Amino acid sequence: MVAVIVFIFGLLVGSFLNVCIHRLPRNESLAFPGSHCPVCAKAIPPWLNIPVASYLMLRGRCSSCSATISPIYPIVELLTASLGLALHLRYGLTPHFFILALLCAALIVVAFIDLKHQIIPDEISVTGIFVGFSYSLFSTKYLLPATAVGLTISLGTLLLLFGPQLCSVVMGVFRKEAAEPCEESEFRLGEYVKILAVTIPGIVCCVYALLHFPGQNWADSLLGILVGTDVIVLSILLYYLLRRAEGMGGGDIKLLAMLGAFFGWQAIPFIIFVSSLAGSIIGLTVMLVKKEDGKLAIPFGPFLVIGALLHIFYGPQIVGWYFSTWSH
Numbered sequence: 504m505v506a507v508i509v510f511i512f513g514l515l516v517g518s519f520l521n522v523c524i525h526r527l528p529r530n531e532s533l534a535f536p537g538s539h540c541p542v543c544a545k546a547i548p549p550w551l552n553i554p555v556a557s558y559l560m561l562r563g564r565c566s567s568c569s570a571t572i573s574p575i576y577p578i579v580e581l582l583t584a585s586l587g588l589a590l591h592l593r594y595g596l597t598p599h600f601f602i603l604a605l606l607c608a609a610l611i612v613v614a615f616i617d618l619k620h621q622i623i624p625d626e627i628s629v630t631g632i633f634v635g636f637s638y639s640l641f642s643t644k645y646l647l648p649a650t651a652v653g654l655t656i657s658l659g660t661l662l663l664l665f666g667p668q669l670c671s672v673v674m675g676v677f678r679k680e681a682a683e684p685c686e687e688s689e690f691r692l693g694e695y696v697k698i699l700a701v702t703i704p705g706i707v708c709c710v711y712a713l714l715h716f717p718g719q720n721w722a723d724s725l726l727g728i729l730v731g732t733d734v735i736v737l738s739i740l741l742y743y744l745l746r747r748a749e750g751m752g753g754g755d756i757k758l759l760a761m762l763g764a765f766f767g768w769q770a771i772p773f774i775i776f777v778s779s780l781a782g783s784i785i786g787l788t789v790m791l792v793k794k795e796d797g798k799l800a801i802p803f804g805p806f807l808v809i810g811a812l813l814h815i816f817y818g819p820q821i822v823g824w825y826f827s828t829w830s831h
């Protein structure tokens with residue numbers, strides 16, 4: 504019975520995620536105006552706004568102008584509900600269920616926005632970094648005075664890394680501007696070197712803290728943020744050296760940092776492995792089908808999301824198995 508409620512609630516959440524996917528990249532308010540057809544702008548009445556059912560009833564067409572409604576809408580609703588149900592079956596109605604459900608919802612929005620617009624909104628990734636890190640504080644077993652010092656250092660590092668973006672996210676809640684046209688960004692070597700300069704001392708501090716006080720979840724989380732950041736920064740630099748082009752963007756950096764914040768550093772190798780594998784398979788397939796060579800802009804965000812989702816359901820077992828085979 505609870506499972507049915509979770510599924511139906513998941514459909515409703517999915518319906519809200521569709522609004523986020525549609526409006527976040529356009530910098531539109533999430534609440535006003537209410538649901539309307541993007542083609543004829545006619546308001547959609549509540550009885551025609553039932554997740555999945557309305558889409559099937561209307562056979563994928565707007566009721567007033569009969570423009571085609573994208574199948575993405577019911578797909579997002581079903582995906583959200585199924586993930587919610589799977590999490591519920593695994594964790595019951597525990598705090599872990601709620602935090603992972605929240606994370607999954609955020610990841611669905613990120614994946615579909617990145618697929619369509621090749622951007623990952625800071626509203627989600629930067630907020631996610633802080634939510635993930637804060638959650639690790641609650642699940643930390645004990646806080647020694649020494650780790651309190653470490654905590655101060657790590658919060659300082661976080662603010663140095665993501666402070667400006669966090670400010671703009673907080674400010675963005677209060678004022679909404681018209682969407683600015685995407686400017687073509689040139690390669691910013693200095694920015695990436697600066698990021699490395701901030702993160703590497705942080706990594707050293709975290710490793711030191713973990714070696715001396717094992718079981719500190721906040722240090723796992725912070726190390727996840729820093730290592731996640733550097734993995735993408737280093738691959739951007741490497742790709743630039745090899746091909747004189749930017750392979751990934753700043754959005755991917757913040758997305759992997761967010762995943763590191765939630766799962767800890769232990770998850771990074773798994774997520775990178777799965778997402779690169781999925782990315783290569785899909786990239787090669789698309790290249791073969793379209794018969795285009797090399798230069799093909801496929802966003803990496805959706806593959807990081809696939810890696811993260813697999814990690815939620817199978818990661819801890821695989822990572823645990825990996826580390827136990829190493830220690831024996």
Ligand SMILES: [Zn+2]
Pocket residue numbers: 540541542543544545565566567568569570
């Ligand atoms: Zn219409």
